Amino acid sequence: MKKTFKFYISLWGAKIVAGMLKILRKNASFLPGKVAITMCKNFLGIIEKPEIIIGVTGTNGKTTVCNMIIDALEKCGYTTINNRLGSNVDAGIASSLINGATFLGKTKKQVAVLEIDERSSIKIYPYVKPTYIVCTNIFRDSIKRNAHTDFIIDIINSAIPKESKLILNADDLICCSIGPENKEKVYFGIDKLETDVEETNNIIRDIRTCPICDTKLKYEYMRYHHIGKAYCPKCSFKSPEADYLGTNIDYKNSTIQIKTKNNITEYKLISDNIINIYNMVAVIAVLTEFGIEAQKLKEIFDEFKIVETRYSEEEVNGKKIIMHLAKGQNAIACSRTFDYIKNAEGKKAVMLNLDDYFDAKESTEDIAWIYDTDYELLNDDSIEQIIVGGVRSKDHYLRLLIAGVPEQKISYELKEIDAVDHLNIKKVDKIFILYDVYTVEMANKVKTKIEEKIKQS
């Protein structure tokens, strides 16, 4: 698109706003883009973009995948524009492009790596046409904002550029329904695991019947929720074969093999969490498509440490305190976290602090999501205590009872910090503190109080 006078004015205006925000040490990842788009509607289309654009979308794992792609590309000597520090809606992407552009709107970088919010697809894809689009997975998310998976898929499909090469999760049939008209698609997946089952008990399984003939799908194996390898017993519909297949995962030696049509390469496993292993395989798929050799990728992954912003662990007098972000109002993220806790070694206590920060302040939170969440996973012999804190604690308490957790294992308090008083340190080896994105400060206070409690005991 041709650069107009209006475009330059908005670009300069946005750059001035960004400069001012920087002086004030405020976050400049949203407002400059917002200013530019408000002043010039097709700003995103006009501003020059790097030749290669990698878009990352999907319900969970976007940030982790973006971070790995950016780090890997920079290790290979590429310069990138990215929105890793900011917003993933249109204004955030505009802000990143403004930051990476000269005063004449020319791009200064070689590759753009953009995290793209699914619901913002319509505002982004008409102007920004990624060379590659990775979709990590599509799950049920916030009831309020995301409704259900059909809604999200319809939004993405109404806008996704047909020329983009799609990198999709073969084990996620909903994700595979993205871009029906896109010609170029490659798939990543993870081979059958020992822990896979024939039927999962997860409450949410958003695709259960064949999209062609409505027959109940069968699975070669199921992993969790709707993730697994499916086929229709009546027609020819089935999960696609993975072009990048993670296989022979060896947790003991921390290795994974990635099988492609041409070769098998062994990589260092960056995490023992299956969610992150999916993220890793997705990154290998997109970077291989981008043109980085397997050997070089292997070297990069050897040095990789996954930056776990969602997970931190420390030890006090032999007891482990684990902070785990659980993304409240997101039934899948919480169910996966509960599953992780259930499978963690040792005797455990769980501090559940999942209230929505904003609703707790000014409204009553819609707790429907906790009935979509597998609290049943917390009903396990290895979990000795579950302590709920927050204004909605009575609801979580009831949910735990309905999940079959014995009454004597559960306590609750309306204030998160008071809930720590119920913790019986002697009974457990590990204490998990679950918290939401906006309640880090509170979670840290809970942690400090637990540390003191351990030291005193």
Next chain:
Amino acid sequence: MKVEVLFPELCNLYGDTQNMKYFKLCLPQAEFIETALDEEPTFVKEDVNFIYLGSMKERTQEKVIKKLLPYKERIKELIDKNTIFLFTGNALEVLEKYIQKDDGTKIEALGIFNSYAKREMFNRYHGLLLGETQGIDIIGFQANFSFSYGENEGQNFLNLKKGIGFNKEKNIEGIRKNNFIGTYLIGPFLILNPIFTKYIMNLMGIENPELKYEKAIMDAYETKLAEFKNPKIK
């Protein structure tokens, strides 16, 4: 006693399925039948005491309408016979006249009720609701792409005290005809409303019904009800 849960493999959004999981805990003697979309519903050939249908995706609504259309007269007969129905979220739209889509086209529905639904996929509403029926305070949440309009006089489920309900113009919510109860409220409706759950158990002929985890469920209800009644909370 028989409870039929319709199409739980598809009609299970927003935690709605837990209504029946909890109901089962309260009714350990009852037989719960889960009917899939490719099976014939049990109610077609025999009487059941309670029929449940939960929230579904919009495309699923069309499948469910197609499935239930041949049983329209039977459903009418069951409603006339005072069979208890609970339809939550957008399930009630299946029995209305039609669902009007964004582009103005209409999906003909069963037409058992005279109202119709208007869907706007880019205008999602989410909010809390406080209403009343039979002297019982009902609380819950709505999450809609659609509202209902048209003739519904005297057939509303709730009188509204807070929230939107059926549509923005009228102070009513849901459909009640005999023991058919349809509500736009989503999620764990029965769990949020223990007194009403007891009322339904009464309707089923259970004297002095007992709720599972009664103390905890009443405590949660009373706490939330007080919040809902607080004029500051919207």
